[in-house]
Amino acid sequence: MQAQPPVTVRVFTQRLSSTRKGARLARLLTLQQLDAWGIPYCCDVSDAAALVVAELAANAVRHGHLPGRDFELTLVLATSTLRIEIADARAERLPRTGPELPGTETGRGLLLVSALATQWGTEPRPHVGKTVWAELDTSACTTM
Numbered sequence: 001m002q003a004q005p006p007v008t009v010r011v012f013t014q015r016l017s018s019t020r021k022g023a024r025l026a027r028l029l030t031l032q033q034l035d036a037w038g039i040p041y042c043c044d045v046s047d048a049a050a051l052v053v054a055e056l057a058a059n060a061v062r063h064g065h066l067p068g069r070d071f072e073l074t075l076v077l078a079t080s081t082l083r084i085e086i087a088d089a090r091a092e093r094l095p096r097t098g099p100e101l102p103g104t105e106t107g108r109g110l111l112l113v114s115a116l117a118t119q120w121g122t123e124p125r126p127h128v129g130k131t132v133w134a135e136l137d138t139s140a141c142t143t144m
Helices: 020-036 044-063 109-116
Strands: 009-016 071-078 081-088 119-124 130-137
Touching (some): 044 071, 044 081, 044 130, 109 130
Antiparallel strands (some): 009 071, 071 081
């Protein structure tokens, strides 16, 4: 019986202020961390990850914010999958996929997430809030 090679799992977690600046920083940190892990800037995977993080972080700031509470970004890279998690403090506000009102400019971001991710969803956090997650296939850009 042949031994399986070890699997490297990389994890990055950062708590950020529930502000537009915090959401922007989440996107920038994602790009920087992916580059450090061997997924270079401007490849399809890093571009998709930046868009997904930007949308989920913006939703956390806009819809998941509670005064005095931050949101949390977690990136998990294992084999050929990047899992992006954005956790916020509001459990009762689940994301919707579709425009809020016909003709409006908002409410389409999760359609973008759905198109870019291999899968996505939500789950409750143990103590307070929810986590919205998305998984991306990284096999096209990974140089692990």
